[in-house]
Amino acid sequence: MWVPPPGCPDESWKLVANEAMDRYAGGDDAAFSELYDALSPRLLAFLVRRTRDSELAADLLQQTFLQMHCARRHFTRKAEVLPWAFAIARRLIIDRVRKAQHEPTRSSGSSFPPGALDDDASLLAETACPEGGPDSAIERAQVARRIDRELARLPHAHREAFELVKRDELSMAEAAQVLGTTVAAVKLRAHRGYEALRVALADLADEWQVERE
Amino acid sequence: MNSPIDLKLRVMAAVQRTPSPPRSRLRRETQIVALVTFAVAAGLFFAFDGMKHGAGRPAWFLAASLGVWAAVAASASLGAWRRGTSFAKGSVASLVAIAVGTPLLLQAISIAFAWSHPALAALHAERIGFRCFALTLAAATCPLVGLSIVRRSSNPMHPIASGAAFGVASGACAGLMVILWCPVAAPMHMAVGHVLPIAFLAVIGSVLGHHVMAIRTARLR
Numbered sequence: 001m002w003v004p005p006p007g008c009p010d011e012s013w014k015l016v017a018n019e020a021m022d023r024y025a026g027g028d029d030a031a032f033s034e035l036y037d038a039l040s041p042r043l044l045a046f047l048v049r050r051t052r053d054s055e056l057a058a059d060l061l062q063q064t065f066l067q068m069h070c071a072r073r074h075f076t077r078k079a080e081v082l083p084w085a086f087a088i089a090r091r092l093i094i095d096r097v098r099k100a101q102h103e104p105t106r107s108s109g110s111s112f113p114p115g116a117l118d119d120d121a122s123l124l125a126e127t128a129c130p131e132g133g134p135d136s137a138i139e140r141a142q143v144a145r146r147i148d149r150e151l152a153r154l155p156h157a158h159r160e161a162f163e164l165v166k167r168d169e170l171s172m173a174e175a176a177q178v179l180g181t182t183v184a185a186v187k188l189r190a191h192r193g194y195e196a197l198r199v200a201l202a203d204l205a206d207e208w209q210v211e212r213e
Numbered sequence: 214m215n216s217p218i219d220l221k222l223r224v225m226a227a228v229q230r231t232p233s234p235p236r237s238r239l240r241r242e243t244q245i246v247a248l249v250t251f252a253v254a255a256g257l258f259f260a261f262d263g264m265k266h267g268a269g270r271p272a273w274f275l276a277a278s279l280g281v282w283a284a285v286a287a288s289a290s291l292g293a294w295r296r297g298t299s300f301a302k303g304s305v306a307s308l309v310a311i312a313v314g315t316p317l318l319l320q321a322i323s324i325a326f327a328w329s330h331p332a333l334a335a336l337h338a339e340r341i342g343f344r345c346f347a348l349t350l351a352a353a354t355c356p357l358v359g360l361s362i363v364r365r366s367s368n369p370m371h372p373i374a375s376g377a378a379f380g381v382a383s384g385a386c387a388g389l390m391v392i393l394w395c396p397v398a399a400p401m402h403m404a405v406g407h408v409l410p411i412a413f414l415a416v417i418g419s420v421l422g423h424h425v426m427a428i429r430t431a432r433l434r
Contacts, residue, residue, distance in 0.1 A: 025236045026237075027236070032225070033225070036225070037221075040220075040221070040224075044220075060430075061220065062220070062223055062224050062227055065224045065227075065228065066228060067366065067369075069231060069233050070231060070233045071366060071428070072236070073234055073235055073236045073237075073238055073239040074364065087370060090369070091369040091427075092429070092430050095428075096430050099430065180371060181304065182304070
């Protein structure tokens, strides 16, 4: 089955995933493979981004699908599967962190491959730094790291909402379900995160402006 | 590093090793819990003299007590056990409001009743309410434990608050049987025998929520 990559505007995969989960909850075991194909790229990206450890992310991906399998009878008919899957993954990360005696998951001693470390920050860097801006790979990587550092400085609630909406490309309603809060609260947190990031990265924007002129 | 295909194979193998019933089983299990709950409550009620124990109460008093208690129990149950269109069964604020607000509301109602009908409230006021306390706990254990097991490892959002709301809803439903049985309306008796067990069940429910309903990482086979 073709699955659009993260970032692709085509959202038909969500319908495919919802329909597959509905069938799987109803007892059609064959639907699990479709469900996995539709959700795993996004879930893995979500888990890698938060754990910074590809092995741990793969382990948590397996756990997430196993939990979805075990709880399939609780999946509400016609509900959206993506926020449910993200909420389970998020809960598993929290549980793993607690089990590791409150050791933060975003540790500097990450086993994540350095080349892939700033994939999403790179995307943000490309968005923030379009044609005409610094175009060398080194500069882009530096900007990506800087964005990542500034993101890490945001209050947890703001960063989480911002990342779900901007990086994981969830709608406000989906992010609200994942976080167990209201759409208005997610909008506010994501906006505050965005504003804080904009202020923190203002010098970069100034540099790019000068270069453009 | 895992290749995507290896990872998928690992996940598929883990899923195949773990039995998981489909959606149709949920309804059946819930119906079984409801039936057992009703049977246990009826058994307890008749084992302790049934309607004879509370004989002599005015019919309007019995009807009003049952009506008000049933309305509160129904609201708490709908809030705690509802199944909406989303997997999130309610915000943490609404679940906490159920867990904290229901016992407070029931106690406030009993105080208001005692204030408006002092003669009825003075009847058997010396009874502290230990039997009512025990009966409420005994009758509420079945729905609370049963539904917690039915919903095991299914709550990724607020398992502790959900468990507390489950406990309060179970206590309020069980309390309906105890209200039918108990002739005492004194506020102190209501607090010890009828409201305190509900608050106690909220604590038990939150523990069950944390240990049974919460989703947590498991050792993979």
